[in-house]
Amino acid sequence: MKAIIIFFIGLLTGSTVVAQHAKFITTGTIEYDKTINMFAIARGLLNKNDVFSNQAFEQYQKNQPQFVKFKGKLIFNKDKTLFTTERPIENVVIFQANPLANQYNTTYVDFSSGISTILRSIQGQDFLVKDSIRKIKWRIMGDTREIAGYTCREAHGVVQDSIYVVAFYTDKIWVSGGPESFSGLPGMILQVTLPREHVTWAATKVTIEPVPDAALTPPQKGKPISNKQLVETLRAAFSARGSTGKYQLKIFTL
Structure with a gap:
């Protein structure tokens, strides 16, 4: 009888431990x-x-690093996320x-209302872009990867009809968010790569801590504008720049 009681106590204790590890995360900070x-x-x-440009590029390769890194931070709770990027010291x-190397957006997403508010600083002018949360056509794949201590599943998507996106998300963080304005997967996105644009956002640290609503507030400054109006404004401004202007338009509205 005593052995049976000990056996059931062991089962209950084990169940409690499993339940603790199975808890879903809904608030915290991701770097x-x-x-x-x-x-x-x-x-x-x-x-x-252009011979001159090619020579300048050769010098650039000799004197500058191939890869540069920027630090970003996402704070979140079950309904909202706020992503910011730090300006480098040098x-x-x-x-x-x-x-991409001069992009310091502040991105606020409110999942309960379906609205995002993004402060975009573009060539000296601040735009406050308030619109519905961007929809991304995702396809969940079979591969997994360990990122910042979490097993993440791979997903592929397309934004702006032509930009290919490779993301890894964890369903242990029960918030459908991610860096910048990447979202829409069944869990938190811990890594995003745009292969053809040569840029990656990857989580380095996840801190589980309560985040009060007061810390999750949208940016306020900037010219109020919708996504469509921003695209039209930038297209008119960049139209004379040819292929360079098209590239700038694509990146500034990511």
Whole structure:
């Protein structure tokens, strides 16, 4: 009889431990590294027939790092996320037009209302873009990867009809968010890669802690505008820049 009682106590204790580990996370802070392949982007924008530009690019490769990193932070609770990017202590040297290396958005997402508010600083002007949360066409894949201590599942998606996205998300964090304005998967996105744009956001640390609603507030400054209006404004401003203008438009509205 005593052995049976001990057996059932063991079962109950084991169940409690499993339940604790199975708890879903709905609040905390995630730190990300945004890594940009500067050489690959510069090479894609290079006019191969321009001798001077090619020589300048060779010097750039000799004197500057191929990869640069920016620190980002996402705070979240079950209904809201707020993502910010820190400016580096030392200025990043950019070759030609590379908006990715000069992009410091503040992105607030309210899942309960379905609205996102993004402060986009574009060439000296601040735009406050308030619109519905961006919809991404995701396809969940079979591969997994360990990121910041969490097993994450791979998913592929497309934004702006042509930008290919590879993401890894964990269903242990029960919030459908991610860095910048990437969201829409059944869990938190801990890594996003845009292979053709040569940029990756990857989580380096996840801290589980309560985040009060007061800390999750949307940005306020900037010219109020919708996504459609922003695209129209930038298209008009960049139309004379040819392929470079098209690239800038694509990146500034990611």
